Amino acid sequence: MQGKNMPGVNGSGPMWSQLLNMEPPDSPVDSPEGELMMGYRNSGMESLDYEVVESLAYREDQAQRGIWHHASYITLKWVFALLIGILTGLAAFFINIAVENFSGWKFAATFAVMKHSYFLGLITYVAFNGALVFSSVYIITQFAPAAAGSGIPEIKAYLNGIDTPGILLFRTLIGKILGSIGSVGGGLALGKEGPLVHTGACIASVLGQGGSTKYNVNPKWLRRFKNDRDRRDLVTCGCAAGVAAAFRSPVGGVLFALEEVTSWWRSQLLWRVFFTSAVVAVVVRTAMGWCKTGSCGHFSSGGFIIWDISGGQDDYSFFELLPMAMLGAIGGLLGALFNQLTIWISTWRRNVVHRKGNRVKIIEVLLVSLITSLLSFGLPMMTSCKPCPDPAKYPDVVCPRPSHSYGNYVNFFCSNENEYNDLATIFFNTQDDAIRNLFSTNTPHEYTTRSLLTFLVMFFSLAVLTYGTAVPSGQFVPGIMIGATYGRLVGILVVNASSKDSVDEGTYALLGAASFLGGSMRMTVSLCVIMVEITNNLQLLPLIMLVLLISKAVGDAFNNGFYEEQVKLRSLPLLDSRPQRFMRTLAAKDAISTRKVVQFSRVSKIGHIVSVLRSTNHNGYPVVDKLPTGEPVVIGLILRSHLLALLQAKADFQHTSIPGDIPGQIKFRYDVRDFTKPVSSKGVSIYEINISPQEMEMFIDLQPFVNPTPYIVPEDMSLTKVYNLFRQLGLRHICVVPRPSQVVGVITRKDLLPEVLEERDSLEEIMSSRGRYSVPPQHKQPLLENLI
Numbered sequence: 001m002q003g004k005n006m007p008g009v010n011g012s013g014p015m016w017s018q019l020l021n022m023e024p025p026d027s028p029v030d031s032p033e034g035e036l037m038m039g040y041r042n043s044g045m046e047s048l049d050y051e052v053v054e055s056l057a058y059r060e061d062q063a064q065r066g067i068w069h070h071a072s073y074i075t076l077k078w079v080f081a082l083l084i085g086i087l088t089g090l091a092a093f094f095i096n097i098a099v100e101n102f103s104g105w106k107f108a109a110t111f112a113v114m115k116h117s118y119f120l121g122l123i124t125y126v127a128f129n130g131a132l133v134f135s136s137v138y139i140i141t142q143f144a145p146a147a148a149g150s151g152i153p154e155i156k157a158y159l160n161g162i163d164t165p166g167i168l169l170f171r172t173l174i175g176k177i178l179g180s181i182g183s184v185g186g187g188l189a190l191g192k193e194g195p196l197v198h199t200g201a202c203i204a205s206v207l208g209q210g211g212s213t214k215y216n217v218n219p220k221w222l223r224r225f226k227n228d229r230d231r232r233d234l235v236t237c238g239c240a241a242g243v244a245a246a247f248r249s250p251v252g253g254v255l256f257a258l259e260e261v262t263s264w265w266r267s268q269l270l271w272r273v274f275f276t277s278a279v280v281a282v283v284v285r286t287a288m289g290w291c292k293t294g295s296c297g298h299f300s301s302g303g304f305i306i307w308d309i310s311g312g313q314d315d316y317s318f319f320e321l322l323p324m325a326m327l328g329a330i331g332g333l334l335g336a337l338f339n340q341l342t343i344w345i346s347t348w349r350r351n352v353v354h355r356k357g358n359r360v361k362i363i364e365v366l367l368v369s370l371i372t373s374l375l376s377f378g379l380p381m382m383t384s385c386k387p388c389p390d391p392a393k394y395p396d397v398v399c400p401r402p403s404h405s406y407g408n409y410v411n412f413f414c415s416n417e418n419e420y421n422d423l424a425t426i427f428f429n430t431q432d433d434a435i436r437n438l439f440s441t442n443t444p445h446e447y448t449t450r451s452l453l454t455f456l457v458m459f460f461s462l463a464v465l466t467y468g469t470a471v472p473s474g475q476f477v478p479g480i481m482i483g484a485t486y487g488r489l490v491g492i493l494v495v496n497a498s499s500k501d502s503v504d505e506g507t508y509a510l511l512g513a514a515s516f517l518g519g520s521m522r523m524t525v526s527l528c529v530i531m532v533e534i535t536n537n538l539q540l541l542p543l544i545m546l547v548l549l550i551s552k553a554v555g556d557a558f559n560n561g562f563y564e565e566q567v568k569l570r571s572l573p574l575l576d577s578r579p580q581r582f583m584r585t586l587a588a589k590d591a592i593s594t595r596k597v598v599q600f601s602r603v604s605k606i607g608h609i610v611s612v613l614r615s616t617n618h619n620g621y622p623v624v625d626k627l628p629t630g631e632p633v634v635i636g637l638i639l640r641s642h643l644l645a646l647l648q649a650k651a652d653f654q655h656t657s658i659p660g661d662i663p664g665q666i667k668f669r670y671d672v673r674d675f676t677k678p679v680s681s682k683g684v685s686i687y688e689i690n691i692s693p694q695e696m697e698m699f700i701d702l703q704p705f706v707n708p709t710p711y712i713v714p715e716d717m718s719l720t721k722v723y724n725l726f727r728q729l730g731l732r733h734i735c736v737v738p739r740p741s742q743v744v745g746v747i748t749r750k751d752l753l754p755e756v757l758e759e760r761d762s763l764e765e766i767m768s769s770r771g772r773y774s775v776p777p778q779h780k781q782p783l784l785e786n787l788i
Helices: 056-063 067-114 118-142 152-160 170-185 193-208 228-247 250-261 267-295 297-301 318-356 358-381 422-427 431-439 449-466 476-497 505-521 525-535 538-556 562-569 581-585 606-615 640-649 719-729 754-758 763-769 782-787
Strands: 603-605 620-626 632-639 699-701 712-714 735-737
Touching: 067 118, 067 170, 067 193, 067 228, 067 267, 118 170, 118 358, 152 193, 152 228, 152 250, 152 562, 170 193, 193 228, 193 476, 228 250, 228 267, 228 525, 250 267, 250 525, 318 358, 318 449, 318 476, 318 505, 318 538, 318 562, 358 422, 358 449, 422 431, 422 449, 431 476, 431 505, 449 476, 476 505, 505 525, 505 538, 505 562, 525 538, 581 719, 603 606, 606 640, 606 699, 620 640, 632 640, 712 719
Parallel strands: 712 735
Antiparallel strands: 603 699, 620 632
């Protein structure tokens, strides 16, 4: 925010505020950008302009647009929602089919070589994993650096109003898809579900900006939503679509977008987000139906996450509530520990390892891959095999599992054909199938306590170590695997202590998974719905709610949620959902800096504008004019992007300092989209615009392009109210002014009702005079209004 000497409100002035004894500066003020918080200035991040700039140019543009333009605009929004759902579903299908097939080929080759030599089998396994992981880290370091990590913290910041360079570009989308295939297929302790959220957001953003101009994919009919406000809605749809595709959970996707990533919501957006998630569900189910014929290789026996435990435990006794509550407490403790360890290691990695260049990043990921491969291959070899369950007692059990298929009871390094290795059953499967094995019902005593403890310690450590490396990585599936492991341990204890045959270990594995995710990510409603949808067991809903509430309460006692901590680690200036308590004692004037305001006259010299833009990094500048009495008055706020567009176009340059066109006579020479910068890009720089010395001496009238009604607050307003305005409205600037001396009127809730406004005789005349498009009451279209 700019300086503390901000001009104030005076009821006698024409617009919204007056400048008291303050002339426009003759020379630019050299001050660094204060819009972002301390420590974020050199990060390349920039705030987004969610506010509609209702300038004279904007009103002129809107006045030329009729009802059919608005109808096509709304129709195109729904078409985009459909395209986002289809493309995200197809992207998820492509990632899953690639991961399943690469994993299938890897396991098949390893088992084939192991028949001749276990050492060569190890070499084959390590080589497969190393090649896949190398492809992932090479793509990230050389092609799409912004595709590293899960992407959810950056998307959460974007929907809060912070644009991180490169996070939503087309190359980031390609890098995310290909990188996820390599990192997950390579057996690292991470998942593809978080990257799928980022993938959906990238697809939505690329569609919203009309494709990619760099790669010559930019059809004209797509270039309709090149503003931050519409992009925000599309990216929200993309986030929900990513969750819906990852977990086959359309309702969970909607709730995830609402609970976890967005800070601004409305009912119309909810409708489109739900539609997008439904489209994803249809696309995923159709793709899986096509693969049932065997056309997708190994994918037909694995694939999208769904762990059906509807045939498991359907009842529970009162005494079971105690171990279930213990699961919640354990999940909260381990989740908080996981968050803290990832913070420490990621901080060290970013400050020490990653500063040494891309070569060190590649070596680091390959070392992590080598450690993961050696442990996942060596630990099962040191585990004793177990005899298969009695076929007479468990006729549905296939033991050992055929080498060409996925499932339980893997025969690994076992001398007897009727034996299986319980630890290899977890390791030598894809993560989705390993979780399916841990969740499996009616399989008592499948795992020993020693094997589960070994896997828990090993995988927890690897998940902490792997997150933050230069590959796409998610924490949903690793969190589920960790929680399912200790949940199954508790289930074994309960089964041994209970005399009831209905108690099932798989039920406790599910509750353990929910407890760890709740203790780490601190989500409740969306996570509860996701767990119910992916397990197809509604009867466990009360128990899932119980463990989520306990795990979140325990985790909150130690630190913030996983994504909140990652946001802080990345120095993203994200505003929390509520202000801090100390802000109640502060006023708006206490939050602004002491630097002087940088501003422009209504008719400014081109050379002066260029000088100010080069010497400051502000993104908003007050514009002042003079009353007939000579008294200065602020007529609005102009954005830096608007000034750059005007300087680049040069269409409004004039030779005199006399004001140009008056309102109502402006011949609009621009498209509103000309004033917006490309998403996740720095846009046009002032140093890229060529202006001749003769043009430097010319002038430009800024009034048609200023926002005449920016948000303003009195200087003594509580800082908590200012905070809530920024957070809930997604603002970029708020002007702080002295308390006004006059009141023009008071508006109540009733005054804003449409039927009350329509009764005023002067309304239509006012709207037409201000360039607004109005629909007579008798010609209203309720369906179109609801869609809007």
